[in-house]
Amino acid sequence: MVPHGHAPTPPSTLDQARAVLRRHFGYPDFRPPQLPAVEAVLSGRDALLLLPTGGGKSLCYQVPALLREGLTIVVSPLISLMKDQVETLDRRGVPAAFLNSSLGAHDVADRMARARHGALKLLYLAPERLDADRTLTALRDIGIALLAVDEAHCISEWGHDFRPSYRKLGTIRERLGGPQTVALTATATPSVRQDIVQQLALRRPKIVVGGFDRTNLTYHVARAPSPRDKDAAAIAWLRRADGPGIVYAPTRTAVERVAAALVRGRVRAVAYHGGLDSALRQRAQDAFMDARAPVIVATNAFGMGIDKPDVRLVVHHAMPGTLEAYYQEAGRAGRDGAHSTCVLLHSVADRRTHEYFIAAAHAERRVVVRVWRALREAADATGRVSFDVDTLVARLPPSLGERPIGAALRVLEASALCTVTPPALGRVWVRLLATPARIRRELIGVRTPERRLLRAFWRLAGHQVETGAVFDLSDLPSVHGGPMGIVPLLERLAAQQFVTWVKRGAELRLDSRRMTEPVPPVDWLALDRRRRAEIRRLDAMQGYAQTRHCRRAFVLRYFGDPDARPRCGACDRCLGTT
Template identity: 45%
Template sequence: MVSTLEILRHTFGYDAFRAPQEEVIQTLMAAKDALVLMPTGGGKSLCYQIPAIARAGVGVVISPLIALMEDQVNALRQAGVAAAALNSSASPAEARATEEALLQGTIDLLYIAPERLLQERTLALLQRSTVNLFAIDEAHCVSQWGHDFRPEYLQLRVLHERFPQVPRIALTATADSKTRQEIIERLALQKAAVFIRSFDRPNIRYHIHSGSQGARNALLRFIRDRHAGEAGIVYCLSRKRVEEVAEWLQGEGLGALPYHAGLSADERRRNQQRFQRDEGVIMVATIAFGMGIDKPNVRFVAHLNLPKSIEAYYQETGRAGRDGLPAEAWMHYGLQDVVQLRQMIQQSEADLPRKQMEGHKLDAMLALCETTDCRRQTLLGYFSEHLALPCGNCDNCLQPPATWDATVAAQKALSAIHRTGQRFGVQYLVDVLLAREDPRIQQWDHHQLTVYGIGKELSANAWRALFRHLLLRGLVEVDAEGHGGLRLSPSSRPLLRGEEKLTLRQHESTTPKRRDKRPEVALQDADLWEALRQHRRELALAQGVPPYVIFHDVTLMEMLQRRPHDLEGLATVPGIGARKLAAYGESFLKILHRDPRP
């Protein structure tokens, strides 16, 4: 049997394992179960791919999306691994061929969706085959608080019941302590070895901004100033906004494409393929996009709406910088996001415990947004990980926010809510505080109230920001049964009485200019860097695969820096296994050492 280290070097082109890959692999080699929590880009797939190749039989990978399967299968085949997928995109003839190869034992890895796996015919087929492991990817989908659009994940306990001797590995990049426990219980992994690598993605820089206006222009400045010509993802809450933002970015001369569940399957597939295979494409999408994307050189992820939880935020921002090179997570959110998400929770048909859980998760997300401390420390703390020192790579660390004593202003805002009857929305309350002319104010005689016009020391935007703070701190609540009006919560009383003070951050509307271009290429090497990327593009186009399936940017950068003179030297570059060395080595060496003279 070939050693796992030899497979790592010969097939995948890496000299050494990252922690805890080797320990996870040895666990599976010993036919024991494992639960693995590693950040996106941390090398989770090798944890099951290598033992599946090393052990007799086939490794079966349960994967939620066709795009993710295709990405993995393409990458494995490029490395010389016998891999296949059973999903709805395969023709009947292709499916039969894959099933026959499975029975004959000529496949190392089989990718399959949970829906197809759970069919009795598929389970019977696997029982006639030699299965050496089951890998449950994106395992957070089993959580009732998580991605409940894939209920089949809840039924994967059947693998333990039907194949008790086959080791199982569940993998995810996102799970707090409660979600971890739920994964263990629902998948019957009580005896599994648990491996938790740091959730930290130090290469990602976090920026979070708030305000009710200017989100689009702020996004445009961010892209043009910091990521011109680079691939990125822009997340929006609704399909309508996805369409609007994509069209607007196109009008600004950027290569933007929309992606949401309302588009036809063909259009989603075309847009996704363009994003994966072309350079510098920006995908504007709902959260339906991203889980199946293995594109390593996404240089930024932007949010134009507030995610509903830190898990969702971490999962989505984690799609940036999978290659380990510097990337950015940028977000702009407003008061309406807070109100809308609160109403969605309150008006949902979920039971009370679930509503409370989702409310707590939203509170944690808002706390991350409004903190004046290191973003990364707050983010990691949510996942029960302690970062001793501030990271130095988030907006709060790079430009510490100014704060102000908002106690008196908050008392005015709370008084306005109380004296107007706890039934009006933010804009009306701001109009009252600023003594604006509004027929409704006259109709309700609110111009006679003591709070009418007492807030002229702050702008309308500042008052909206203050109401957002009051919402996120639970000092006021949204009346879900009415029309979104605000009402006082019991926790507002100490502040109203002057028993507590309120200190808040002052928000800035500008985005710092980008200091560096990533990946960083010396001016004299720029032409050679582009030549390497162009050759990769041509190879990818000829084979109908994304460029990163040929080589990642990190591998090209190593080529550029090392300038190996022969195949032996090129073989030492990380990410170049024996198959890729034989297929592409000579052509890349010619580019590295071409005569620059005309």
């Protein structure tokens, strides 16, 4: 597809790409795995690019994006990841921006205007944002030169990080006019690759496998039955390391506990996880990046998009649930090509933890049916449910559990029986308590903005605001200051009982044509297949931890790498150090 308002861009050459690489990114040339990947994108063909963690996947679409007319859309799963990438591109003089839920309506409108006027080359979005009708229509009108799908394994239900929102990207691509599409991932087995191609409907795609073997990495597994044993082993490995280290822990609580244990063991470490406020997270990341703290203890989100090439040691304090996840996280060591070490601290209890999460994530049939019936009872004729997700959880028996209820909702959503609309930024329920006479008498002078706000609510909802109405604060006139300006006004009004208000959570709506079904028409066999696939991935991860043979060969065979050899001479099994 040719973007609106642009003539077709002539095919670029590899020499032109090298010039852009040097000018904007400071590298003299592409690495060997990147060369066929960049050539595939420059040719205008759809492509599936599999490069190992640290292999420079982003450059394979960023450089071609700078060589063609029009806008490149990048689908990215994490707010932190797209923010880091855009900040890096800005420093290098590349016009890029992101759209996500952290932005107000004014910022979103400004960035869309820049895209419309050709002032952006790359625009990063989460798949949920791209699926929104307003965003999709605007981007289709602008015209998309290239669609890049990062972390493309999220598309596949056979992948290790399946996300239903990614599953819609094939339809979204079609609605965008079928632009050239490149899918990128560091971890995809042959069956996952096939699913990515099928779900995105890639046309005669060029598939580039950059080789999964990171020859500078040495793999070790250390048996550590208890948390105390793991702490001691981590401290021993970190003291021997000749450079920065990352310790991955499975939960926020574990991150805090392990970081404290390392500090007690005289290892300078900082903690990083999503439960910390943004200032503390940034402080921890900066301390690690600047070498003031040589060790960072983090959940698995840390490392995506972080440009720290000299990490010499990655320690997994607990076994991940999949070999894909382990290989991706361990691969954050040694991105500069120097020798580095990856250590898995293993105990039998690690598997039981993952079995619990798999059971909770795959709702039992009885839970799905119970949730379905609760939604049917509360739905009106159009399918709109009279309460949000939080209220649903509160209404159902506590014995069902919040996680299984969430899993049941995902099943209903994936079966097109229910839609769960994420809470919009600034979506609130407001009920007017004060009389018009009191409003006129008290909201005067410096309080005039509050009276204007109540008048705006009345214009939108009329008498309904007296019993309660839902408003999107982003839709109110800009003179009120958007959500950030309105919330303080609401808080003052509520404190003096002019109004009562609450933020609205995710909204629920059933397919009105299928609401009469007492048992939801769900493909139960497919659900069971997905559950068994997760168990198989867990089996593979445990197989890696317990193998008596070459660990590198085990990983390469799992990913279908044709260069797998029986022995590497560098892992603990081959070296005889286990």
